[in-house]
Amino acid sequence: MLQVEVNLIAVLAAAIASMAIGMLWYSPLLFGKQWMELSGRSEKEMKQAKKGIWKTYSASFIMGFVMAYVLAMFLEIFRARLTIEAMQIAFMAWVGFVATTIANDFLYSGKPMKLYWINAGYYAVSLIAMGMVLFWLK
Numbered sequence: 001m002l003q004v005e006v007n008l009i010a011v012l013a014a015a016i017a018s019m020a021i022g023m024l025w026y027s028p029l030l031f032g033k034q035w036m037e038l039s040g041r042s043e044k045e046m047k048q049a050k051k052g053i054w055k056t057y058s059a060s061f062i063m064g065f066v067m068a069y070v071l072a073m074f075l076e077i078f079r080a081r082l083t084i085e086a087m088q089i090a091f092m093a094w095v096g097f098v099a100t101t102i103a104n105d106f107l108y109s110g111k112p113m114k115l116y117w118i119n120a121g122y123y124a125v126s127l128i129a130m131g132m133v134l135f136w137l138k
Contacts, residue, residue, distance in 0.1 A: 006072045010137035014068035014130035019061055021129055025122045038115040064126075071127065072134045083135055090131030091124065098123045 026032045036046060049056070071090060080086040099120050106116040 002077070004073045004076045006069060006076070007134075007138050010134050011065060011068045011072055013137055014071070014133040015061060015065040017129050017133050018064040018068065018126045019057070021126050022060070022122060025118075025125070031118045031122075035115065035118050038112050038118070064130075067127070068130050068134065071130055072138075075131065075134055075138070080131075080135055083132055086131040086135035087128050090127040094120075094124045094127045098127065 024030060026035055036043075071093060074089050074093060075086050078085075078089050080089055102116060102120050102123070105111075106113060
């Protein structure tokens with residue numbers, strides 16, 4: 001089995017960074033209003049969803065933690081020695097696994113491609129930021 005040392009504090013910090021980026025990305029300051037419109041969500045539905053938001057945030061944080069952990073492994077396996085290398089590895093992980101998977105979902109669901117770019121863009125920015133945090137704190 002492949003053994004790679006991962007700094008769990010760095011993984012935790014990367015997961016927190018991802019959550020912070022998501023909160024900003026999907027806020028009214030950036031893409032929140034467009035995302036809501038393209039997703040077919042109403043203000044009423046969003047207010048209703050806020051009642052159980054901590055369950056959603058908790059699950060999202062766990063997924064971000066797993067993503068950061070695997071990315072930390074990739075950075076070690078590919079021996080990132082510069083920040084730009086960590087960013088490139090994160091970007092390639094996004095292209096190879098995230099962007100393609102989300103694109104397939106959008107192709108079959110008939111959702112607007114503008115919504116794809118909002119969602120996929122978040123993951124691109126998030127993964128690159130996580131790569132930087134993981135590299136700086138390793």
